[in-house]
Amino acid sequence: MPLITYRQALNEALAEEIERDPNVFIMGEEVAEYNGAYKVTEGLWKRFGDKRLIDAPISETGFLGLGVGAAMMGLRPVIELMFWSFAYVAFDQIINNAATVRYMSGGKIKVPLVIRGPANGGTNVGSTHSHTPEMFLANQPGLKVVAPATAHDAKGLMKAAIRDDDTVCVMENTLLYGEKGEVADGDFVIPLGKAEIKRAGTDLSIIAHGRSTITSLKAADILAKEHGINAEVVDLRSIRPLDVQTILESVSRTHRAVIVEENKPFCGVGAQIAYIIQDEAFDELDAPIKRVSSLDAPQIYAKHLEDIMIPDANRVVKTALTIC
Amino acid sequence: MPLITYRQALNEALAEEIERDPNVFIMGEEVAEYNGAYKVTEGLWKRFGDKRLIDAPISETGFLGLGVGAAMMGLRPVIELMFWSFAYVAFDQIINNAATVRYMSGGKIKVPLVIRGPANGGTNVGSTHSHTPEMFLANQPGLKVVAPATAHDAKGLMKAAIRDDDTVCVMENTLLYGEKGEVADGDFVIPLGKAEIKRAGTDLSIIAHGRSTITSLKAADILAKEHGINAEVVDLRSIRPLDVQTILESVSRTHRAVIVEENKPFCGVGAQIAYIIQDEAFDELDAPIKRVSSLDAPQIYAKHLEDIMIPDANRVVKTALTIC
Amino acid sequence: MTKKPDPVQTPEVPASEAAEHDVIYAESPVNKALPPEQRIKLYTDMVRIRIFEDRSLRVYQQGKIGGFLHLYNGQEAVAVGTVSLLGKDDHVITAYRDHGHAIAVGMEMGPLMAELMGKATGCSKGKGGSMHFFAPEKNYWGGHGIVGGQIPLGLGIAFALKYKGLEGCCLAYMGDGAVNQGAVHESLNMAALWDLPIIFVIENNQYSMGTSQHRSSAAEPLAKRADGYGMDWAIVNGNSLYEVRARTAEAMERAKKTGRPTLLEMRTYRYRGHSVADANAEKYRTKAEVESYKQSRDPITVFKNELIREGILNDDLVEAIALKVKEEVEASVQFAEASPLAEPATIFEDVYSEVDAPQADPANEGRIFFNLDGEWDGRTRKEFVHPDDENEPSS
C-alpha cells in the first residue's frame, strides 16, 4: 500500500472519478489554473482541461447553486469551497436547495452533488476563517456529512461521495493535508455511514471525527503508557449517516465514553452522540459521558491561544482521567 | 395584568423601546407601510414614521449587515426577518460580523443588535419556510438566543434584547402570535439567561423552549390527569445564555428528564441540554434522558403530516411514559 | 479575453398598450409562423391558468388548502408566451408563483390541485405544496420558495446544457423584488462571463408584496442592470403574448447560437394579493390601478381580441373554450378530493436515496440516517409507525 498524503489521496480520488465518469467536474475559486488554494486539485487542470476544472468568481451562492442545478440535470459536480467558512454566505443554496429539492419534489429530482473543502481551526487565521459547520449541515435531513481523518479514508470517502446520489458535504482539514498514510491500492470506496475502530480497547471509548481522531489516538497512547488505561478510538468518519451500532457496541464494552471534536461545543456533534449513547446505552454507562471540544469562544488568532482552544491529546487525557 | 396577545406584547415592547431610546429603529421587509407580514409592527410606522420604521428591499444580507454597521456606530437596530428561514441567505453577516466583531476587535466594538422574526414549522408552508436555526445560532459564541413562549416573556425578553449590548436573536413563532396571556403592567425586562418553571412538579422534568413549552404544559396536564404523574415544566426562555442551574435543580428533584423542542433532532438544542444534564447530574438520573423533536425529515407541506412531524402533547406523554 | 460584442439594449416601445403590441408583434416571424390552432392553444392555456387559479382560491377559502397560495392571475402571457417556444432541450425554473408555468409546460391539473390539498397523488406527493411544483420530465425544475434562490439553479441548468453540448437554454424567472437578492447578481455575472445559454426573465408585476418597485430598486429599468455585465437586455410588454414570444424567441436564438444570455424585463401586473393571506392587497395600490389593468390591459382579453381581429376566434369558440376549461378544472378538484391523504410513513421517504432503496447496495444495511423520535434509528424506516394513531393536531 502506497504511503501518500491526505492531499494526494484526495487528488487521486478526484482524478480517478473525473476519468471514470464524464459527468464529474470540479468548480471553485482557484481550483484550476492556480491548482487549488491548498493544492488539492494540483495538476488536474493541466490533465483534464477547462471543461472539467473551472475557476469561479468569488460568488459562493452563485456557484454552489450552479452545482445544484447541474446536479439536477444529471451531472456530478464537485464544488470546492476554499474554506467551509465561506459557506456562510451561501448556506441557503445548501440547505434549501441541495438538501431539500429531492424531498419537495416528492423524489422526482436527485442532487448528486459534492461540496468539499477544509473546515478547521488551528491555522492561526482567526474566527472568520476557522468555522466547523458540520453540526449545522448534519442537522439538515437530506444532507450527508463526512469528515475523513486519514489519507485512506479521505480517498475512499471522497470517491463514495462523488458516486452518491445525494448531496455529500466533505469536511477536510488543512492541518491534515500534509499528513501521510497508507492508502489501499486501486479503486475502492468507503461506504458513507460506517465508523471505524482505529484502535481497539477495553476501558474507555474515545469517539471522534476528522482530525480529532488523530488527537484521540495520541491521547490513547498516553493513556496506555502513562496511566495503564486501554482506550478504544472510534472514528466516526461519517457524521450523517451515523454508525450508531459501532458506537453503542464500543460503549457497551468499555462503559465509558469521551467524545472529542473540534466543533464549538454548544449543540456540537458531540452533544448529539452523547445524547444517543445515554439514551440507548444508559445502563451500560459507569460514568457520565464527557466531551472535549474547541473552547467556547470565537476562534482566536494568536497561535499560542488557539493551540489551547483546540482539543489536544493532553486535554483528552485529562478529561478521560476524570471518568476512569 | 392585561390579557394581550403575544403579537401585541411584542408590539408594545417595540413601541416602548422606540419611545425610550432614540437610537432604536426597526428595519425589514414590509415592516413599515404594510404593518409587518405578521402584523407584529402594526401601527408603528403610522406612529413613529419613516425614520424609525424602514421597509427594506429583499436583501437580507444587505440589511442585516446594515444593522451590524449601524449598531457598531451606537444605534440599536431591530432587524426583522420575515421568517428566520430567510436568514440562510445571510448567515455570514450574523456569524462573521454580528457575533464576532466584538471579539476580533479585542472588545473595542460592540454590536447591540436585535434580529427577530418567526422560526417555526407547523404552518403548512413546506421545508424552505419552516426552519428553526436556534441550534446553529446558539452554537456561535458571541450570539445570544431567546425563544419566548408566552406574551409576558415575549415582551420582557424583547425589551431586554433591545437594551442588551450584544447581538440577540429573538426566535418568535407565528403559531403563538395570536395566543393571549397576562402581561405585567408597565416597563419590565426579563433578563436573558433565566429559565422559568412554568409548572412545578416532582416526578419528571420536561424541559422546553418556545412553543414546545406550551406543548409540554398540555402534556403535563395529561400526565397528571390520566397517569398520576406530576411533571415539572422548565421553560428555558433563553437558550444562550442558558440557565443550567434551574435545569439541574429540577432534574435533581425529579430524576427524570424529557426535552421537547421543535428543532430537527440532530445536534438540536435538546442534544446539548441532554449532554449537560447527564454530565452534571449523572447520579441523579433514574432513567435515560429522552427527547421529543420535530421528525427528522425536511419539513413537509401536507398539514396532516406536518402535525405529526411537530411534537404534540401526545408524543410528549408517550415519551414520558417510557421513563416513568 | 476575446472582446465580446456590445450588448444589445432594447428599451420599451414607448407609450403603447398591450393591445397595440399584440398587433405589432403579430408580424414578427415567430408569431407569423403560428398556425391558427396553435394560436388558439395559446389562448386556451392562458384561460386554463386563470380558471385554475380562481378555482384554487375557492378551494383555499373552503379551508382545503393551507399555507401560502400565490396566484398568477394577470401574468398569464408571460408563462404561456415564453414556454410556448420551448424545444426539447429548453428548460424552465421559477419562484413560488409557479402554477402558471406548471400548467404552461403541460403538467396535468389533477396532481397540481392534489398537491395543493396535500394529497398522496399530488405532483410532489404533498411534500412541496403550492410553492414547489416540479416536473423534470417536462424540463420544469420548480417552483422555489426562497426569493432569488432559484436563479443560481437556472444557471446550473444552463451550465449543464453547455457541458453536455446540447443546443438548449434555460428560462429562469424571478420577480421585480427578487432582483435585489445577491444570488441574482452573482448569477448574471457568471452567465455573461461564461456565455451560458440562460434567459433571465424578470416578471415585473411592479410590486414585491406591498412594496412598489420604486421603493425597492434604486433605478429603472431593472433590465439595465445587465449592462454592468455586458449582457443583452430588453424591456417587454408582458401582457402582450405576441411580444413576449417575439422577444423571447430572439433571446433564445441568441442563447443557442452564441451562448450569450439575456435579461428580459417583462412588464406585467398581478391582480390578486401577493398571496391569499395578503390582507393588505387593497391598501398598497389603488383599486383604480388594478381596474385599469383588468379593463384595458388584461393579457387574455387583449389576445382574445387580437385573435378575433385575426378571424381565428369568435364568441362561440371563446365560450366553448371556457366551458371545456372549467370542466378540466372541476375534474382536477374532483381528482384531488377523491385522492387519499399521504401516509405518515412517506414522511421519511425521498430524503435519502439509500433509505428509499435499501436493497440497492448491501452496504446500506445498518446505516443510520434518521433520528426517530428519541430512537436514533434509520434501520427501521420501514418499521416506522407514527407516534400515535389517534394523534391530535397540536394546535
Place this chain on the structure above:
Amino acid sequence: MTKKPDPVQTPEVPASEAAEHDVIYAESPVNKALPPEQRIKLYTDMVRIRIFEDRSLRVYQQGKIGGFLHLYNGQEAVAVGTVSLLGKDDHVITAYRDHGHAIAVGMEMGPLMAELMGKATGCSKGKGGSMHFFAPEKNYWGGHGIVGGQIPLGLGIAFALKYKGLEGCCLAYMGDGAVNQGAVHESLNMAALWDLPIIFVIENNQYSMGTSQHRSSAAEPLAKRADGYGMDWAIVNGNSLYEVRARTAEAMERAKKTGRPTLLEMRTYRYRGHSVADANAEKYRTKAEVESYKQSRDPITVFKNELIREGILNDDLVEAIALKVKEEVEASVQFAEASPLAEPATIFEDVYSEVDAPQADPANEGRIFFNLDGEWDGRTRKEFVHPDDENEPSS
C-alpha cells in the same frame, strides 16, 4: 418617487500614466489647497506603509507571524489619498488587506505589529490578527476577512450617519474580486435607493488571488455596474495620489451635500503575492508586468517625483524620511517583541458584555454563557485556568 438626477459617469482619462495624472490633478482644488508639509506627510505615510509591510514580511519569514498576511505594497496611494480627506464624521471600513488603511487613519505601528505577532498589546489583543485591525476611535471599523462582507457594514455606518443627522460619509473598500459577491450588489442598491452617504471604493489591483479581472468579471469597467442603480461612478488612476484625492473629494462632497453615493474604481496593482502564502504569485502574471508597475507607475516614486518637480522634496529629505520611517518601523517590531503574549484567560473575554462586567448588573449572577471543556460553566470564567500548563501544541 422624486426623479433622481442622471448618474455622473467619469470614465478614465485615456492612455496616460500615473505620473501625468499627478501633474494634471495637482491643479485640482483639493490638492492646490495643500500646504507643503501636508504634501510631505502624504508622501511619508505612503512610505510608512511600504516599509511597515516589508518589515512585517520579514517578521513572518522569521516565523513570528502566522496565518495570513496580505500586504498592501503598490496600492499605497489609495489608502493614503482617500483617508487624507477624512473629516471628523467620515468613516472607513475595508477588507483583510487592511494594514495600509490602518496606518493611514493613524493607528500606531507598535500595536499593529504586536497584533500580527499575537501579543497582548496588539490592537485587537491578539484576537483578530492581520485581517482584523480596528480603531473605532479613529473611525476605522476594520479589517474584515470575508470577501464583500464588510460592504453591508459600511452601508450601516452611512445609514447611522444619516440617522444621526451628521454631515459625514463612509468609505467602504473592496477588491476587484469582491464585486462579484451578492452582498456588494445588495448594498449598492440600498445606498442608491436611500441616498446614503457612502463611497464604494474598488481597489482594482487586477487580480483576485490568481484570477485576473477578466476571468472573474463579465464586463469592464467594474464601476459601470453603478449605472444599474442610477449611482454616480468614476474610474480613477489609483496610483496617482493627487487623482485619488481629487476624485474622492468630489464623491465625498456629493455624499455630504446630496447624500448620494458613488462607486469609485481605483486602478492599481499589488506587488506581492495575494498573501505571503501565495506560492503562485510568479505564475499568474508575468515578471515583466510586475516590473512595469514598479518601474514606471509606482505610486510612491511617482508622487516623490511630483513633489520634487514642485520643489517641495529633494533627495536629502527623501533619505531623511526613509530613515525616520525605518526607525519607527523598527521600534514597532521591538515593541511587539518585548510585549507579553496574551493570557489564556483572555480567551473568554470580549465575547459577552455581561461576562466582561459581571458586577454591572446583579442579574448577571448565575448566568451561563460558556461551555468550558466539558464543564458547562460560565460562572467560572474568572476561575478558568487553561487545561494544562505544560500544554503541548497539538500539531
